[in-house]
Amino acid sequence: MGTGMGNADPSSRYRLNTSSQHRQTYGQFFTPPKVARLMLHWVLQRQPHQILDPAFGLGVFYRELLSLELRSLVTSAYEFIAYDIDPVILSYTQDIISKNSCLTLIPKDYLKADIQGVDAIICNPPYMRFQKFLNRQEVRQNLEAKLGYRLKGNSNLASIFLMKSLSELNPWGRLAFILPFECFNTRYSLPFKEQLFKEKLLKQIIVVRNEKDIFPDALTTVCVLLCENNQKQEPVKLSFVENQATLESLQDFSQWFQAQLPPTMFSTEEKWSTVIESARGGVTPPKDFCLLSNYGHFRRGIATGANAFFSLTPSRVKQLGLGDDTWCSCISKSQQLQELVLTGQHLEQLVQGDKAIYCLDILNADTPELQAYIAFGEDCGYHQRYLTKMRHPWYKLERRPVSPLWVGVFHRQRFKVVRNLSDALHLTCFHGFYPNQIGAEWIDAIFVYLLSDVGQSLVKRNQRHYGNGLNKFEPGDLNQSLAPNLEHLQGMDQRLVVKVLHLAQEDVAGAIALSNQLMEPLYPGP
Secondary structure, three states: OOOOOOOOOOHHHHHHHOOHHHHHHOOOOOOOHHHHHHHHHHHHOOOOOEEEEOOOOOOHHHHHHOOHHHHOOOOOOOEEEEEOOOHHHHHHHHHHHOOOOOEEEEOOOHHHOOOOOEEEEEEOOOOOEHHHOOOHHHHHHHHHHHHOOOOOOOOEHHHHHHHHHHOOEEEEEEEEEEEEHHHHHOHHHHHHHHHHHHOOOEEEEEEEOOHHHHOOOOOOOEEEEEEEOOOOOOOEEEEEEOOHHHHHHOOOHHHOOOEEEOHHHOOOOOOHHHHHHHHHOOOOOOOOOEEHHHOEEEEEOEOOOOHHHHEEOHHHHHHHOOOHHHEEEEEOOHHHOOOOEEOHHHHHHHHHOOOOOEEEOOOOOOOHHHHHHHHHHHHOOHHHOOOHHHOOOOOOOOOOOOOOEEEEOEEOOOOOEEEEOOOOEEEOOEEEEEEOHHHHHOHHHHHHHHHOHHHHHHHHHHOEEOHHHOEEOOHHHHHOOEEOOHHHHHHOOHHHHHHHHHHOOOOHHHHHHHHHHHHOOOOOOO
16 A cells, blocks of 8 residues: 655654554555656646545555645646545554645545546555455456456456556546556456556556565555546557656656567467566567476475474584484575576585585474474464464474475576485475476476576566565466476487586586577577
């Protein structure tokens, strides 16, 4: 939700006095005042008489509207109408509610409101799955009747706010919305992507590439959408905000962009990340590639909820007197692996180095030593952590088969790929690939692809961007990434594929170079 402020930011006080659980319940995260100002600049240029904020929060947009910097854009009387259902966050807005006659704040659910049309809409909507929304059953029937299609439970609530708002814009009305970029890459996005182009609304997408510096509370890639109901089919402007300094230098989003694409470039059926990254430069996606999910699926690693308790060094296991049947081999940190191939020999080297590569795996707590260690964990409060208290008993971990191929969750430049030839499991530092029958047969060739420069570039199209150059994958991002089709994999020289595996254990640069050589006939470049 839009919860920042212009001159005197109340968001710090709000964070301090509310729990993260409360903010998650309402899908709240904070809008930087500079972003709010730029969004307002877009919607105010048409001199609107009515401005709607469907998720008022701490009132960042209205606070910025009152600032001296934007008053010159408001030359006529206006009414600012706002909705919010959280009484706690609204209690932090009394300073502006009581002093401004232009503001009409309605402490009700915007999704229930019957709004016929407004001149301008500006919003940072709640970020959560529709199925987690507290009032979803109450609003669903009316919303579906208004929008003309059935809402999916896995839809992000932000996209539902957007669809309702788009339907309420007056002719020549303007809209500025903050959205999680993932909305454009999902099946539930089909209806509103169709709406954007059928009604000729979409004018610009501003992708924020460094969310953690600009949107510190956001958990995914963020973008700003600018729309206008002018019935003109125009090229879509694309802008990429790389850092805070770039953001601070801007005065008008609509006059600052790096590319313009015809609407025909945007397919409602396909992910938009591919189109947008292509416009930004880099590897052009090959048309004859398929999805990685054709060969299997990625899953996150084992989440212990308390690594300090579950992840053990060999010396600690010995000290505790735990038997060999109480633990399994498990990589707990990405830094433990410098090689790109994990073998039993490498695992033994980690054991000799007394690294934390044993994960507690309790099937039966039937020995005094185990019972004593469990009691120690409870004395430390590990059983009351978020994940552990959801398990019964708290010390039993989820089961995972061994994955033959891992991809690092976080990366800054190249993402880490590991071909696992050992019996080791992994914690959440890696996502594990579980191949189907076809994928199992060609797992080494898939490893070569992911190691190559082309594979790295294509898969990173789906990554999520965080502050200081940090990037992240979720399992779904990897599953929806492009990969060579089966004919491509079959065409690789299998002797060289095996050579890549050998090189990867001692000469990483050589393994990458050979992987690039193998990929060149499949994808020579743009």
